[in-house]
Amino acid sequence: MRCLIVVTGLIATSVSFAESAKPAYPPSKPEPVSDTLHGVTVIDPYRWLEKGDAPAVVDWTAKQNAFTREWLAKLPGREALRDRLDKMLDVGSLSIVVPRGKVVFYAERSARQNQPVLYVEDQSRRRTVIIDPNELAKDGTVTLDWWFPSPDGSKIAYGLSSSGSEQSTLRVRDVAMGKDMRDVIERTRACSLAWLPDGSGFYYTRYPKPGSVPAGQENYNRRVFRHKLGDDPADDELIFGKDREAADWPQLALSPDGRWLVVHVEKGWARNDVFFRDMFKNEEFASLVEEVPALFRVVPRDDAFYIQTNEKAPRYKVMTANPRQPARANWKQTVPESVRVLDEIRVVGDHLCCVYREGLETGIDFQALSKGVNSRGSLTIPAGEAITATASESNGSLLYVATQSYLKPTRVEAIKLGAIEKGQPAAPEWQLKSPVEYSEQIDVRLVSYTSKDGTKVPMTLIMKKGLKPDGKTPTVLYGYGGFNISLTPAFNPMRYLTICEYGGIMAIVNLRGGGEFGETWHEAGMLSKKQNVFDDFIAAAEFLISEKYTDRDHLAIMGRSNGGLLVAAAITQRPDLFKAAICGVPLTDMLRYHRFLIGKLWVPEFGSPDEADEFKVLHAYSPYHRVKDGTRYPATLFTTAESDTRVDPMHARKMAALLQTASKGPEPILLRLEEKAGHGQGKPRAKLLDEEVDVWSFLLDQLGIKQ
Secondary structure, three states: OOOOEEEEOOEEEEOOOOHHHOOOOOOOOOOOEEEEEOOEEEEEOOHHHHOOOOHHHHHHHHHHHHHHHHHHHOOOOHHHHHHHHHHHHOOOEEOOOEEEOOEEEEEEEOOOOOOOEEEEEOOOOOEEEEEOHHHOOOOOOEEEEEEEEOOOOOEEEEEEEEOOOOOOEEEEEEOOOOEEEEEEEOOOOOOOEEEOOOOOEEEEEEOOOOOOOOOOOOOOOOEEEEEEOOOOHHHOEEEEOOOOOOOOEEEEEEOOOOOEEEEEEEOOOOOEEEEEEEOOOOOOOEEEEOOOOOOEEEEEOOOOEEEEEOOOOOOOEEEEEEOOEOOHHHOEEEEOOOOOEEEEEEEEOOEEEEEEEEOOEEEEEEEEHHHHHHOEEEEEOOOOEEEEEEEEOOOOOEEEEEEEEOOOOOEEEEEEOOOOOOOOOOOOEEEOOOOOOOOOOEEEEEEEEEOOOOOEEEEEEEEEOOOOOOOOOOEEEEOOOOOOOOOOOOOOHHHHOHHHHOOOEEEEEOOEOEOOOOHHHHHOOOHHHOHHHHHHHHHHHHHHHHOOOOOHHHEEEEEEOHHHHHHHHHHHHOOOOOOEEEEEOOOOOOOOHHHOOOHHHHHHHHOOOOOHHHHHHHHHHOHHHOOOOOOOOOEEEEEEEOOOOOOOOHHHHHHHHHHHHHOOOOOOEEEEEEOOOOOOOOOOHHHHHHHHHHHHHHHHHHOOEOO
8 A cells, every 4th residue: 555645834745545445335236228319329337316305215315315424524624614605605696786766675695694685776775574484484595596677577487496406486666665465377487577667467377287188298398478467377368379389488588668569489509580569459369480590589669679789790890670661671781790799789768788798808889869870889897897787778878787797796887878078987887795805815817728629718717816836736627518607707716716816826728618719619519519618618727737827636527407517528528638527516417317307498508418429429428428447536526405406416416326336546526515505696694604614625735725
């Protein structure tokens, strides 16, 4: 047996271990199931772990959790780490500010609250609590999922769910009275809602009642209904969706006068159809865009549709259509594609507002529509900051803009449109205050590297000022790479700055599959090209090592959800490259993912294992199917939650069991399944803190950081 520990400063490096030191995990008995898929025999040793409520699985999970708790509890410095992370959480959170008439609405979590509280604020800056989820559950597990104020701000429709399930129930609150009305509508997960101009009701999306559709279809068949306040929701009229595909995902937009109802039917993250209807006439929905391989986002106004699209414009452009003459031949280009990516458009009064991004820098262009292209203004966001959300009223003169950076928490400003060119100051702002000032302590720098196929990929490095990497600096590499989602600067000190406080480096990589550089970048990391994402991530790790930032023994990787798939793929394709991994709420079995929860919605992004060509791609990288017995895998902590309604916990269970059995080394393979929690949305402060203490104590220990 050889076991040599070299201690240098705060770094303790494990040079070699005895293979006999493999942890004594709770037993995971394989019960192989054989499938023949497209002529390929596939063995699944842990199919039995898919059924989470089966007594044997409940017992196995309890033993795994106990083993993980015991392992983590022995790690040094946990209390000091908890105190530091607890202070980081004191910054709270702040949503975008939404104006309605003479008031604004926003959600804010103060330092010690578990959940954000919804407030209404008048013009004198006096605010009143509208909804406080913290009063609804002592453990903080009831959360406010979404909210939609009526046009005059007198009422607000909102959704509550519990235990992170995201299975919202819609209610309507009278703002002045501070009480709910009689309207209660269940099955309104991720609701899209458009109020009628007079506030007498709304159009909204709802899922079917269990038993009304075949078993397993309750997570699909999202449809559009019309509700009049005071009516029984069971009598609500079905407006859109009858006889459509079960996986269709409608999203709503309504013109300010209530005439034009637009339904965006999402078909994945690379295309959608658009239908519209004149609600003043007894007509059927008409097709604006259908079966076109591109994205279209329509902002309906009383006399025009403003259309943001990447059709023949990967970085997006703006077209304008007359809803009374909607034929494609009649569309006119309002804003051409540019070298920047057009993230969002809003029409505020007479202004078209375009939120742009170039690399990781963002800004807004304004155009007075009545004066044409000769009347333009712009707002430049300070370098290193990102626009995270915007809000407005259609007939207003203010654009509310939320920004943040890696070092600064959320700030919301109300921008006076028409005054940008004149240099007039912004209207009131809302600002979170961080209990820790990071700007004077931390450096943020942008680098780039070359991936396997020659593609240049950007990466952000965050570290303490004055740090000089020595080739063994503890480093955590974070990525996502999918679903057209861009990793832009965001204030999340627990995730991005913890390693820096211990003398390490945080590396955030903008992988293909994201939306950082438009649709071309997204498409280069989806379906048959998904391996590009993993190649980019592996190349990022190799760059950090070759450039002497770190080495294999001091490099960890981290990702959640699709990013959990990324991490699982990385450790199975290059187990030699990483010391440790955090694999959060991951997808791991890519041959069965579409059979669970809302997995079918992701087929346009990943492909379907039911199709021979797509099966071949999925089988080639599916992490669960790449595990090789006798391989020494990195230390890995899988995190998941019992109420996750997006990614089934079975992925983490099966992968943890298989890796524990297959790995030959002493590095721990741990599973952490949390009760009364879901995919992450609405997780209370207390549970956030507990999870981050476990994650970072695991990482600091594996990276040799002595606390």
